[in-house]
Every structure is written in structure tokens, then in C-alpha cells.
Amino acid sequence: MKLQWWKILAILLLAYTIVAGFLTDVPRLAILHESIRNLYFHVTMWFTMIIVMLISLIYGIKYLGSQKAEHDIVAEETAKTGVVFGILGLITGSVWAKFTWGAWWVNDAKLNGAAATLLVYFAYLFLRSSIEDSEKRARISAVYSIFAYSMMIVFIMILPRLTDSLHPGNGGNPGFNTYDLDNTMRIVFYPAIIGWTLLALWIAEVRVRIHKLRLKQDEK
């Protein structure tokens, strides 16, 4: 089987992320120390999740317009992939929090937003599994995901900016300029985002293919 160019790119970028992520110089900051390298693994998980979920949402909307089963399959599998990356983001963040803030979990707008988003997507998958008829399942879950995603975006994007918190990018400081300003980190961080996102798309693509084959098999 021939690998498509973007899959090769994903492998290269992730190899680069892991090697460069652990070996390059990072700014020495109090409290953070070497754990700052988690930026390449924790923050990128959330970027990937948001992007993959956005694709899921777009395919949900597309389904409502087209009623094509194919769109629904993409929406479902990307949502599942997004949940996996969300859980990974939660675990990496939790470990990071333990070593910098001293607790596995702190009561913080951004952390709670992340947990709420995961809850929404678990509910989405639960809703899917509870409806037998495939056409009805696709329609109702698309409506739910559009509704839920829009409410969540407000939560994750706007609410944390209005409250002070430990988490970078809050309480008025835009983005994560506090420690991302360092250029040596940028040259690893941006490729890392692209790499992880491509990996997620790859996983989703394989899952969509399996899903379609299974449907075909059932028809026979």
C-alpha cells in the first residue's frame, strides 16, 4: 500500500516533534523547568481535538443538508477520534498540573471547560448508541452536536478570558505569549500541531474506511 504524502508528512513531523521536543534547548523558567516541554504534547492535543471536532461539526451540518450516510460516518468517527485526543490532553495536562501547580486538578475555567466538552461528546456518543434506526440516529445526533458544540465554544473561548486563572492564556493575557515567545520553542511547537492533527486525521480516515467496509459487509 502506498502512503499518501500527508501521511508521510505526519510521520516526519511527529518524529521531529519527539526528537526535537526532548533534545532542543528550552528556556529555563522557575517552577516549569523541563516540564515546559509538555507544551509540545499537552497543548497540541487540545488543538488537535478542537480541529477534529470542528470537522465533525461541519460534517454534521453537511449531513443535515445532504442526508448522505457518508457524511454521518465521517462525523461520528472524527468525534470519536477527538474524544481520544481530548482524554490524552486531560491526562497530559493533569500530570503537568501535578508537577507545577501541585494538584492533579484545580478549579479553573479552562480545565472545567475541557471536562465539560468531553462530557458533551460522551453524551453525543451515548445518544448515538441509543437510537436503532440509522437515518434517525444520524439526524438527531447531528442536531445535538451542532447545538452542543456551539454552546461549548462560547464556554471554552470566551468564559476563561473573563476570569483569572493559573492557566496561561487567561485573565487578560492573550494566547500563551508568556512562555511561547521563545523562538526555539516555536519551531517545534507549530510543526507539532500540524503533526498531531495529521495523525488524528489519519486515524479518523482509517476508522471511516473500516466503518464503510463493515456497512458493505452487512448489506451482503
Add this chain to the structure above:
Amino acid sequence: MHLVGHHFRQEWKQRHAFFGLVLYCAATIFIAYLAFRNSIDTVTWNALFWIIMLFASVNALAKSFLSESRGRQLYYYSLVSAPVFYLSKLFYGIILMLVLSIISLIIFSALNGTPSWNFTSYFISMITGITGLAITLTMISAITSRSGSHTSMMAILGFPVLIPMLIIIIKASAKAMDGFSIAAMPKDFILLLSLMVMATALSYILFPYIWRD
């Protein structure tokens, strides 16, 4: 508008259901009162009230779609367009919840005592908050009823979606308990109102897709 009136007549015919809801709230509040014994501070007072209102609204609004029989839904379907039907259910849900919340607030403060709050401010944030809950849960109720599941599904689908709204509501009403006036917390209200507008607009657009079967 006729339809809203119709929903209320329908409700009045089954008034035992409404009194059931009032009883549900009263019993929950009484249990909370017994559990806390007068050791309740303002933060707990506020949080407790909203948690009770959250469960009450899930129970109350589950009825707005789940209780309709299939035949009657088909009848409505042939009679009015989906957006009109949605709006009638929405108004009905909001008014039902407002009545229920006012009754609950009276019982709650009678038992647990009234804190030194800014009453007008608290009352306004309660009315706004309850309306927000009703808007979101009406849509969730429609989704749940179409998925053919029971009330428990409504909580599973509804709670995560409600988290953003609830956090703002609890924050705003906590400020009201500390004596702030509405004018002193514009940020919370703008955010809350924009969430409500967004939820209404989304439901209005999306409702036709779940309405036809």
C-alpha cells in the same frame, strides 16, 4: 399564540402533574433543609437553590415533548409548521418554569431563611437564569423525545450543555446575594443573554430537522 393557550388548557386538565412538580420541589427543598440544619451560608444557599432548580427543570421540561402521544404529535404536525410549534412549546416551558421557580424560591427562603441579599437583583438574575434553562432544556427535551428514550437521557444530554449557562447564572446570583445591583455586573448579563439568544436561534433553525419523522 392559540397553541400556547392550548398547551395551558392541556396542562390544566392534567393539573395533578403540575402539583406533582410543585410537590417534587417542595420535598427536595425540605430534605435540603433537614440535611443542612440552619448551618447554611450564602454560597451554599445559592448553589443549593440552583441545583434544586436544575433537577426540577429537567423533570418539568421533560414533559413538554415526552408526554405527547405519537398520534397527537402527528396531529400537530399536520396543523402547524415546525417553528411555530417550537415557539409555542418554548413559551409554555418558560412560563411553567417561571411559576415553578417563584414557588420554589418562596418555600426555599421560608425554610432556610433569607440572606442579606439584594432581592431585586437576585430575582432578576433568577428569572433570566430560569428562562435560559428553559430555552436549552426545551430543545434537549425535543431531541430526547425523538430519540425514543426516557427522562434519564434528558439529564445525560442536558447537563453537559447546561454547564456554561449554569456557571454564569450561579456567579451572577451569588453577586446578587452579596448585594450587588444588576448594573454592577454587566459582563455576566451580556454573556448570559447572548447565550440565550444563541440557544434560541439554534433551536429555531434546527427544530424542523428533528420534528419531521
